[in-house]
Amino acid sequence: MKKLGIILSIIFLGMVLFQIFVLSPEKYNEKDLYESILERGKIRVGINADSKPFGFYDKDWKLTGYDVDLAHNIAKYILKDPNAVEFHPVTPRNRMLKVSTGDVDIVIATMTITPQRQEVIDFSIPYDYAGQALLIRANSKITSIADLAGQRVGVVFGTTAEKNMQLLMPTATIVGFRNYRVAYEALKKGKIDALTSDDTIISTFAYEDKSVKILPKRYSKEPYGIAMRKGKTTKKLKENIDFAINDMKQRNVINRMRKKWGLS
Numbered sequence: 001m002k003k004l005g006i007i008l009s010i011i012f013l014g015m016v017l018f019q020i021f022v023l024s025p026e027k028y029n030e031k032d033l034y035e036s037i038l039e040r041g042k043i044r045v046g047i048n049a050d051s052k053p054f055g056f057y058d059k060d061w062k063l064t065g066y067d068v069d070l071a072h073n074i075a076k077y078i079l080k081d082p083n084a085v086e087f088h089p090v091t092p093r094n095r096m097l098k099v100s101t102g103d104v105d106i107v108i109a110t111m112t113i114t115p116q117r118q119e120v121i122d123f124s125i126p127y128d129y130a131g132q133a134l135l136i137r138a139n140s141k142i143t144s145i146a147d148l149a150g151q152r153v154g155v156v157f158g159t160t161a162e163k164n165m166q167l168l169m170p171t172a173t174i175v176g177f178r179n180y181r182v183a184y185e186a187l188k189k190g191k192i193d194a195l196t197s198d199d200t201i202i203s204t205f206a207y208e209d210k211s212v213k214i215l216p217k218r219y220s221k222e223p224y225g226i227a228m229r230k231g232k233t234t235k236k237l238k239e240n241i242d243f244a245i246n247d248m249k250q251r252n253v254i255n256r257m258r259k260k261w262g263l264s
């Protein structure tokens, strides 16, 4: 009986190792990710799909935006082909997991570089900056974060704003949403009193819809980085991405993208 148990355990362990090293080598082994991307001829990019103007579907259901343009540029640097990209929609809540497990090679999704996140994943150098702001209904009496005591404040799950809000105004009732669209609709319907996130994202709502407005104060500095798996398998990839970002900054490519998407 004991012998059978040992044999079954060995078979089980063998199956697990087979799955890890043979069936999913890119996901689990120590292969250099930059080399894998070159071999595959495509880079798999996690992107926000409901975050205008960074990643969203246009009227023809084409994925577009600043982060989408950035992904095409990264593909141009790494694979010499701007179209060698495979987009995978991610959310602020699942993107860390997707990049750590190897479902995507990198995440370009208005993702703030924070020390807590850096314990789990790696980031490129910053490619842009945002600040946490408040979006309210245009007829609201709220003028600053101090007026949010006892009020309902919407956040998108997994964002830095969700964490910051708990520190900035602990007496506010924080209401979490899975994406920006539903949070914005809740604000319009009066289900929440304010929505908080990066100014770069929520100012689009105020720009397109005069029944909401953004307050002038910013409550954080949010450097945006391209996220990748932590460790030595992404060292070369990070070097190449950092080089690309620096080069794009010097050649004004980033500035032109900011202008194109209404950020400057």
Ligand code: GLU
Residues within 6 Å of the ligand: 048, 051, 092, 109, 110, 111, 112, 156, 158, 159, 160, 161, 197, 198, 222
């Ligand atoms: N920059 C914020 C963060 O990283 C918000 C990003 C987002 O909603 O995707 O949490």
